[in-house]
Amino acid sequence: MRDAARRFLVFLLAALSALSAAAQEIADAQIPQLRVGIVAFLRPSPNEPIIAPTVKLLQKLFPRTRVSTSVMTMQELSRAIQNRSVDIFIASAGFYRQESVNGASAIAAVAHVTHPNPNSSEGSAFVVRRDLPVSSIEELKGLRLMAATPDGFTAMRVAQGELLERGYDPLTFFGSTQYSGPGEKIAEIVKSLKGGTVDVGIFRTCWIEDWMRAHPQDKYEFRVIEPKTTIGACQSSTALYPSWVIAATPHLSPDVSRTIAKAILDMPATDSGHFWSLITDFSSIDNLFRKLRIGPYQYLREWSVRRIWESYGTILIAAFLALLALVAHAVRTSQLVKKRTSALRDSLAREKELKRAAMQAADHIERLQRSGIIGQISSMIAHELRQPLATLSLYTKGLRRMIRPGIDPQSVLGILDQIENQTERINSIVENVRSYAKSKTASRSPADLREICRAAIRSWQETGRYQNVSVHFSAQESIWLTVNSLEWELVVLNLIKNAAEAQKNMDHGLVSVNLARRSDNRAELTVSDNGPEVGEQVLEALSKPLASTKAEGLGLGISIVRSILEAHGARLEFSRNTPSGLCATVSIPLS
Structure with a gap:
């Protein structure tokens, strides 16, 4: 019995404490005035029976507060919310969603015992x-x-x-x-x-x-x-949407809103079966307003950044991604084009190189063909000249035996010596030509290149050609080589002859022959003239085999010179002289 009394006392104290806390919460939430706005609804309305009990509950909840109600049209209630002249309002869920952009916050929605889901109650x-x-x-x-x-x-x-x-x-x-x-x-x-x-x-x-x-x-x-x-x-005839809503305006204090929400949700059902319930889904109303472009979606009626984004955001993102893909494709294509262009450029370079090699091969074949003709001509010349030369030699010897008394023997002998020397020279030339024709190699022996140059100059001067052209020779020292002296004399003689012929129409021509030792174990022989200015085509032609700068020339002289020089490891190059004329440079290895 004593334990039961103790438990009852504890329960009583707890109940008194809870009542005291509730009373304190209500006291803390007291306000001088609570203004309730009610939208002018269409009568008869099945939700109308819940209005009077709700107002009565609010009056009981705030006994020291004057609770006033006003029935307004939707336009009037919207202005009242914006003007802060109502604190809470009761209206359709659609009206509430339109006012949510002004800060209204739903407390509860009307439900019925026969269809208790407040998310789908009206249509x-x-x-x-x-x-x-x-x-x-x-x-x-x-x-x-x-x-x-x-x-x-x-x-x-x-x-x-x-x-x-x-x-x-x-x-x-x-x-x-x-x-x-x-x-x-x-x-x-x-x-x-x-x-x-x-x-x-x-x-x-x-x-x-x-x-x-x-x-x-x-x-x-x-x-x-x-x-x-x-x-x-x-x-x-339509889908169902949330029913009436009781909502707080943004200027109502959170304490008062919390007190009202707790009391409203605890309010018992009316005799008609209506009660307040939590509402959890306004998406059907939002989708409706979006389609109609009203309320929070009024902006969709006008073109703006927000509308463009809302309406075409997905398309814009897709377009942007497509643009990025296009840019990436363009970059990749550009890189591929560069690679292909580089490959094509390399291919063209290889093609040019192959063409150049083919042209060189064709030139070589042409040179061989022309060299073959020269070989045949050389054989003919060698064959035809041997008999006259032999006859000339016999006449010379006979003339020696037939010298009559009274003639100065020395003068005749001098002439005969010249004839014999020239005959031997002609015979040597013929033998060399025969060697070229038969692809034989001429014999070589040590010789002083300076003396070979002097001999070539004397031979040129003895011809008596081009008296208007003088030859100047310069050599500081002797340069010994193992060569065929006659071939090298022919090289120097041909270069001097070409230089002199270039100045045949000038009053005072000059051929300069210079021989010098270089520091790279090579000797250099230059034959230059001060003839007319040499064009690019002439200079280019001189670098080809069997080339000639004279219209009537076969190019045999330069070709023979090049063949002799190549056989000795030397090379011949032509360049323009300053201020005019041509310079032939022979570079000769000394080892």
Whole structure:
């Protein structure tokens, strides 16, 4: 018995503590005035029975606060929220979502014991006279419409969303549209339907059923088009949306909002079965407003950065990614083009090189062919000259025996010596030509290149040609080589002859022959003239085999010179002289 008394005492203290805390919370939340705004709804409304108990609860919750209520149109209530002249309001869920952009916050939504889900409680019904020959929403196109207001949620917006969902423009779907006005003026729609002045009326779900129950004479006058959703005995032509909402304005303190929310949610159901419940999903309303481009989505009616992003964000992202892919493709293509261009350039370079090699091969073949002709000519010359030369030699010897008395023998002998020397020289030349024709190698022996140059100059001077051209020779020292002296004399003689011929029409020509030892173990022989200026074509032609600068020349002289020099490892190059003329340079290895 004593334990039971102790437990009762603990329970009593705990209850008193809880009551004290609740009283303290209510006291902390007391405000001097609580202004409640109620949107002018269409009567009769199934949700109307919850309004009076809710106001009474608020008055009891704040006993020292003056709780005032005001019924306003949607436009008036919207201005009151913005002007901070209401603290909480009761309206359709659609109106609340429009005002959420101004900071309104939902506390609870109306539900019913027969359909307790507040997320889907209301819709709209297209109502016609029973005798009107239409059975689908599509058949309503072009008919005369009457609704309560142009911006009521279930009175117009939900029905417009249904038409838009079916691909119709709700602003042009009906032939004409009239409005009765809010509140009890909605009865004008019924009167107009019965009188035949309009064909279609839009009502909130359950409104027409409540009307026919209150007016039994109209029970069989009307019907709902395409009743696809039912709530109890009520029919709807559209999808269902959240019902009425009680919401706090942004300037109401959080403590007061929390106190109201707790009391509202604990409020028992009314005799009609209505109660306040938490609402968790406004997405259906948001999607409706987005399609209609109203409320928070009003900006979609105007072109702006936000609308462009909302409407075409995915497309813009795809376009941007496509652009990036295109740029990447262009960069890759550019790199491939560069690679291909480089490969093509290399291919062209190889092709040019092959062409150059082919041309060199063709030139070589031509040179061989022309050299073959020269060989044949050389054989002919050698064959034909041997007999006259032999005869000349016999006559010379006979002349020695036939010298008559009285003639100065020394003078005759001198002439004969010259004839014999020249005969031997001609014979040596013929033997060398025969050697070239038979591809034989001429014999070589040590010789002083300086003396070979002097001998060539004497031979040139003895010819007596081009008396207007003088030859100047310069050599600081002797340069010994193992060579065929006659071949090298022929080289120097040919170079001097070419230089002199270039100046044959000048008054005072000069051929300069210079021999010097270089520091790289080579000797250099230059034969230059001060003849006419040499063109690029002439200079280029001199570098080819069997080339000649004279129109009537076969190019044999330079070709023979090059052959002799190449056989001795030397090379011949031509360059322009300053200020005019040509310079032939022979580079000779000494080892």
